Amino acid sequence: MAKIDIDHVFKTYAGGAQAVRDVSISIRDGEFIVLVGPSGCGKSTLLRMVAGLEEISAGEVRIGGRLVNNVEPAERDIAMVFQNYALYPHMSVRQNLAYGLKNRGTPKPEIEARVAEAARMLELEPYLDRKPRALSGGQRQRVAMGRAIVRHPAAFLFDEPLSNLDAKLRVTMRGEIKRLQRRLGTTSLYVTHDQLEAMTLADRLVVLNKGEIEQIGTPLEIYHEPASTFVASFIGSPAMNLLQGRSTENGFAIGPDLWRLATGPLDDAAITIGFRPEDVTFTRDMRAGPEFLLDYVEELGAQKLVHGTVGGQAVSATATAEFQPQESMRLTVPEHRIFLFSTATGKRLRTPITPMQPAGDFSPVKA
C-alpha cells in the first residue's frame, strides 16, 4: 500500500506525436482512481508508464515515495490486470497465481497460503488445477484478479479489465472489484472508457482528453460541476444537452429562440448552454423557457427518453413513464442546474445565474 505521485509526465513518441501531455495526479494511499476518456486519450499509455511497460519521456512517477522512472516493472511493487486477462495458457490456475511469487523467492508455504487465500476470496477453489482455456470469461477475469491479489502489491493497475465481458457479468465483476479494493485497501489505478464504470468505481475520477487532464474530482463533483463541455458530454448517460447560443441583453439566443436567463452581461458572446436531460421539465406555459419540438420518444420502461430540438439543436430529456409528450412544448430547467461554457474554449464559465423576473411578453422573440 502506497501513494502514487505522477508529476508532470509526458509521453512523446518517435516522430513527435504526444500521447500524454503534462499530466500530474497525486494518488492517496488506498485511493481508487479511475482514468476515463475516449479511445486515444492517453489513459492506457499513462497506466502503462506507471507499470513500467512504457518509457516515461519526461516527468517523474513515484510509487510510495520512490522514484520508479528507471525501475524494472517487476521491481515497482505493482500488479496489473489486463483487458484480455493475459493468463499464462500453459499453466494451471494455481501456477498462474503462484508464478509471480515463485519468481520473487517467496517461501513455499507462504505461496500456498496466499494462493489459497486468494482462491477463497475469489471463489476459485474448484478450478485451481484447470488450465485457463477450460475457464469461462468471468472465471478468467477472476484468475487475473487473483494473480494481482496474491502479490500483496503497493498498487493495483487495471487496464480496462471488464471490457471483454458481457454486460451482465460486467456489472457483477464491477461490484466485486469495488468490494475487494475496499477490503484490501490497496491503492488502485483503473483505466476505462465506460463512464458508468468510472462513476461507480472511483473515489476520484480523472477525465482525460487528447493526452491532457480535463478534470479531476469525485464522481459527484465531476457530474455536478463539469469543468468543460468535454467532461459534461462524456460523463452522465444520457449525455448532457449542449446548445450553442449567444449572450444577449435579455438572455440567450438559441437559433431563433430566446431563453430568458439573467446572468449579467457576459464578455464571451458565443456561449454553450448545458443542462442534464433529467433536469428538464416540460410545460405548456408559453411564458416558460424556449420551444421544444418533439422528434421521437424512447421507452425505457421506468421512464422515457424524449428527443427533440430547441432552436434546431438536438435536445433529449427524461420524463416519467406516464408523461404524454406533445408536438410542441415549452422547456424549463432550474437555473442552478444550467451550466454555461465558452464555445471557443469549451471551458466552464463561472457565472451565477439568477432567475429573471417575469415581465411582459414571453412569447418567442426573434433574436
Add this chain to the structure above:
Amino acid sequence: MKRAQFSSSLLPYLFLAPQLAVIFIFFYWPSAEAIRSSFFLEDPFGFGSTFVGFQNYIDTLTSPEYLGIAAFTALFTVLVTFFSLAAGLLLAVKADKVIRGSSAYKTLLISVYAIAPPVAGLIGMMFFDQHIGPFVRLAALFGWEMKVGLNYWDTTFAMVFVAVWKQIPYNFIFFLSGLQSIPASVLEAAVIDCRNGLRRFWTVLAPLLTPTAFFLLIINFTYALFDTFGVIDVMVKDKAANNPITLTYKVYMDGFRGNDLGGSSAQSVILMVVVLVLTVFQFRFLERRVHYG
C-alpha cells in the same frame, strides 16, 4: 455433427482417388518394390536376380563400415537438428524485438532458404575451399589447418555447417511466426511477474513455443537424414574415399554406384523402419510436453 451423405457410395472414393494415387505411386509402390528387392541378389547388369532371404540384411547389419556410417549419421542428425533449431530460435527471438528495418532484416534471413541444396553445398564448398575459402583462412588464423574433403572431421565440420546454414531460415520463419502469435499482454504480464529475462524465456516463452518446436524437430530430423543429400553429394563426390557420409548417401552409393540393388534396398528398408520408429517415439513421448494453445 451432421454427416455429409453421398448418393453414390463410389463418389467419395472418386474424390479421394487423386490423393491415394499419388501416395500409392510415389510411396507405397517404391516401398513395396524396395522391400521385395531387398530379399534378392540382383545381377549388376540386369540379367536376373536370385532370392537370398535375409542375407542382404545380415550383410548390411554386420558390416563394420555400415555401422560406422550409421553412427556418423546419428551424430550428424543430432548436430544439424540441434544447431539449426537453436540458431533459428535465437535469430527469431532477436528479430522479434527489432522494430526499425525489421522486414529487410527478416527478408535477408529468409532468403537463404530459396537456395537449392546442391547450390548451397557448392557455395559451402567455396567457403571451405582449400585455396580460396575464407573460412579456411579464418581457421588458419587460429592455427587450424582445415582440409575439407581430406580430413574426416574437417569435412564433418563443413558438412554440418552448410547443412545447418541451409536450414536456419526455415526454422527462423516458423519460430518467428510462433513468437508473434503469443499475445503481447502475456509477455507483459510476465515482465511484471518476473524480472529475470532468461527465466522468463524458459518459463513463459519457451513453453508457448513448444508446438512450433515440436513440429520443427520432426521436420529438421527428416531434413538432416534425407534432404542433406545434395549438400553431402557436392562435398564428398570425387574426393578421397575416407569421407563422412550419411546412410541416405550410402543407399545411393551402393545402389547406383556400386550397382548392389539388393543391398541398397535392404539399407533403405532399414532406414525407413528407423525413421518410423523414431517418429512414433517423438509423437508418443515428446508430444506430451507440448502445449497446444
